[in-house]
Amino acid sequence: MPRSTERGLALILVLWSLVLLTTIGLSFGYAVRVETAGGLALSDQVRAEAVAAAGVRRAIAALLVKDAKLRWATDGAVREVPWQDAVLRVSVRPENAKIDLNLAPRELLMGLFANLLPESDAEALAEAVVLQRQGGEEPSEQEAPAAAPPRAGRAGRAAEPVEPKRPKQAFVTVGELVRVPGFAPAAVQRLRPYLSVHSGSAKVDAATADLEVLAAIPGVSRDSAQRFVQERTARLGTGERLDLSSLGAGPDHVEARSTAKATNIRAVAHLRGGAGATVEAVLQLGRGG
Numbered sequence: 001m002p003r004s005t006e007r008g009l010a011l012i013l014v015l016w017s018l019v020l021l022t023t024i025g026l027s028f029g030y031a032v033r034v035e036t037a038g039g040l041a042l043s044d045q046v047r048a049e050a051v052a053a054a055g056v057r058r059a060i061a062a063l064l065v066k067d068a069k070l071r072w073a074t075d076g077a078v079r080e081v082p083w084q085d086a087v088l089r090v091s092v093r094p095e096n097a098k099i100d101l102n103l104a105p106r107e108l109l110m111g112l113f114a115n116l117l118p119e120s121d122a123e124a125l126a127e128a129v130v131l132q133r134q135g136g137e138e139p140s141e142q143e144a145p146a147a148a149p150p151r152a153g154r155a156g157r158a159a160e161p162v163e164p165k166r167p168k169q170a171f172v173t174v175g176e177l178v179r180v181p182g183f184a185p186a187a188v189q190r191l192r193p194y195l196s197v198h199s200g201s202a203k204v205d206a207a208t209a210d211l212e213v214l215a216a217i218p219g220v221s222r223d224s225a226q227r228f229v230q231e232r233t234a235r236l237g238t239g240e241r242l243d244l245s246s247l248g249a250g251p252d253h254v255e256a257r258s259t260a261k262a263t264n265i266r267a268v269a270h271l272r273g274g275a276g277a278t279v280e281a282v283l284q285l286g287r288g289g
Helices: 003-064 106-116 122-136 174-179 185-194 211-215 222-235
Strands: 078-081 086-094 262-271 276-284
Touching: 003 086, 003 262, 003 276, 106 122, 106 185, 106 211, 174 185, 185 211, 211 222
Parallel strands: none
Antiparallel strands: 078 086, 086 262, 262 276
């Protein structure tokens, strides 16, 4: 083979090697940039979640403070908590601002399903939830056996009473709704912000309930619910008594002053870089705080 031909082949091999090495280098550089950007985004997301969680702890501390002037009211008002390099907003309201899956009447559930899942059969979905509840409850008071007599105590000591069993909840979490026929995961995700399993009340708190919850009340149109929310916002902090007349037949399913023992805390954090997170918690205060 002539020497010129060998030199030509060698040049071609060198050029192909350079192209290959350049391609590998560019690919590696691109992968590094992508991984770095992904790592920074994940870091910002973790930071946002940590800030939101701190907002929840701040609210808990404000609810437990003994000084009534410093204690936060469970009025649903959004409070902005000062935070460096982030905007942190926290709201506190009774848990029965949401509709309780275990206690709400069929028609209230049906109203929520009809508004948020318009393409579904709201009546069938509400019936499925009620059937699930009936399967998860203990016998009713009429069917339940009488409470056991107190245990005999030792000499000089009072007998210890036996507490009756508490009703068993059909739904322990809202996420369990996905196991009920007819509820797809996307539908449960849509309903989740407006449902609860901790309120302990069949009625909703009119003073803090969201528009979607109020619009789900039988006999209440979305327009009337929206007007009620506007009037409620205008009266916030004035001390005026809440007027439920604009809800029409709705007062049968709402209460003007919440009796729920559980409190809902919602914290929303937004970092300056754009990352955001929401943390929601339920707080139930006992005799010891």
